[in-house]
Amino acid sequence: MTTWIDASCILIVFLALTMLATYRIVGIIKIFAAQSFVLGLTPFFLHADGLTIRDIVIAMGTIVLKTAFVPFVLLWAMRHVSMRSEIKPIIGLGTSIVFGAMIIAGAFWVSLSLHLPGKPISDLMLPCSLSTVLLGFLIMVTRTRAVTQVLGYLVMENGIFLFTLSLFDVMPTLIEMGILLDIFVAVFIMAIIVNHINDEFERSPASVSRSKMGEAF
Amino acid sequence: MEHIFQHSWQVPFGEVSLKLDPLSLIFLLAVSILVVSAGLYGVGYMRLYRGARPVGMHIFFYLLLALALVVVITANNVILFLGAWEVMTVATYFLIVFNDEKAATRKAGFLYLIATHCGVFCLFLMFFLMSHISGSMNFDAIARTSFSPVVAGTIFCLALLGFGIKAGLLPFHIWLPHAHPAAPSHISALLSGVAIKTGIYGICRILWIMGALPDWCAYVLLIMGVVSGVMGVLYALGQHELKKLLAYHSIENIGIIVLGLGVGSLGRGHQMPFLTVIGFGGALLHVFNHSLFKGLLFLGAGAVIQKTRTGEMDRMGGLSKVMPLVSVLFLVGALAICGLPLFNGFISEFIIFFGLFQGLIHLPLPGAAACALGILALALMGALALACFTKVYGTVFLGRSRRAGEPVMPGDPSRWMTIPMLILAGSCVWIGLAPETMGRIAFSGGEYIAHLDSSRFNLDQVMAPLSGVIGGAFVFLALGSLLIFLRRFLLRRLSVPVNETWACGFSQVTPRFQYSSASFAYSIVNFVKALLLSRRHGGQLDTIFPGKAHVSSSVHDAAEESMFRPLLSRLGGVSKILDDNQVRHTQWYLMYIFLFLIFLLAWKMR
Known part of the structure; x- marks a missing residue:
């Protein structure tokens, strides 16, 4: 079983790196869906001695929410809310990949000295989750x-989910909280669509944004 | 008497541990009475808003607040306490901003949120310091630990700051006069009656936990009480808005309560159990009494405001003919808050007076001097409160309406609103006439704070002179009634004509010639104007035949104007400088977080 988990861990990091190198937003969404699907399969490999109901529920929840619902809504929004389809990177794609590689190396190096409670399911789980978050x-x-x-946040959240999988049996409610985070993101996306936020979040002079944030003093 | 309910909880260091002891009992009684009566009142009060505003949300937060209050008062675990405290704060915020279409309300709510969270910060520090030293999150376990004087002093200061902000102790009270008028009236009653008392509860709990505090703490409590009390009532005198005035009276009464706690701590510092119990017991009884009469006054003010659609006292007048029942009930509350005999305010103030005199006689010099100061201040507060409520009752309920045009529809509000007020007024009179029951409960609370055995002192030492005074007041009342009756009897044949008041020869007299709230208080406010930042504009007549002239006067809060505003504007200036140097991209802020995260990871590798 560990082989399967290792494979999915590596696949998740690889897909995250691919996202970093993709230029069109639709492509990123599709890659994200694939990554979430791999992530959703991971709970099936956790227990060598057969599945528990909790494994299945968590896996199905993840797949339904992240592989189907969130990408579907995002793609729908791309088509109907006239969002532009290419990303607007601050640094180039090549540079991004170099940075990404450095981050992965750093994450592996850091996780050498991190020790988790309980018996580790796979040695790759911690460095891969750390890399995905970063x-x-x-x-x-x-x-x-x-x-x-939002997509970056979702990838980060996938990393967090992978991390909580490594604590599956030690910390009971952690993963369920992760799924709550997903729902939060779903609401987040709705807000973007409803408000037609296309380019960026608030980027106005500080004086203007302050008066919007609160009215005290 | 202690009942503990224990249950495990899936939160780190947390446990569901609720404890009912004599200290929580008295606060719990106040909470239950006020939550129920303010809630019933709210049903009537909120009718006006049904369909127009989110009343359901209001009810939800009301119930949440009630639950949080109960948990705060009975929590026996630090995490549970802080959690409930936070829920209480947030629920109160949503209740305050019910009328959020007004800018002043939003501002008041925001100020409340900031102020209370500054307080929570101190509480976090304090509780974590305590738990760190004692190695437990359970109040009972912390209470068994002994702290060094320096640590105890630090904890005391943090508690005074953190709980003092919530309680509205001067000079941390600035949120209070804004929040109370902004909230719907039954919420003001609940805020003033019990929500700010959780601050007092916190201080009491700390006094219980710490056992022996350094000597100076008692003096600090006493001085803070005196300052809050005297300044609170002086500010109240200068107000023109009914609910703001009542809010400042809450600060005054918190001052009286803290004064009582100071007396108790003095007694504990000098190993005088009688003085200790008198001080703490008197303070606790005043907590209960204040929640009754201040609740009553705020509910009365709500009825008045809903009737006249304004909070400005100078636009009211003559309401005793319009709403007779409310005016009588408001009078009961006013008499009680002034500390007049036959009502409950008198009982607790008398007990605190008694304690102060005990201290004056038996304590060594510094303590006796502090007690003498306390006696003077308490007497001054009583007199000023009397002046203040004479002004309120006179301007709002007596005389004639100052409004031109649109007359106010006569009639008391619905039963939903009057019955809760009747309950509160009834309790005020009940405690005023038969103080025994509540007195015993309060004194057992006082004994509990001081870790004393109840058999060691005799309550009758206080109760005997008290019943003497109540008896005397009865005789006085009977005499007065007799005289009134006699006058009626002798004048029954003569017809008494009703005429306009003679107005020094002015021919066109209008109701606006009556004393306004500002002119009534003018002589006192002017006497202490150096303390009050009282301002007056206009009103100068410089020609022989003067034309139209306007005069406006206002009293400004010294703590707000000369302490917090300059401080905060300087702070705002500094953050503006920092702010202007930023490139305003979301990505930059994210990158700071990212770099910090990497830094933390690298630091972990060290």
């Missing part, structure tokens, strides 16, 4: 459109 973050930092911000 790669998601990199997407958020270096891409400027609202949709790419």
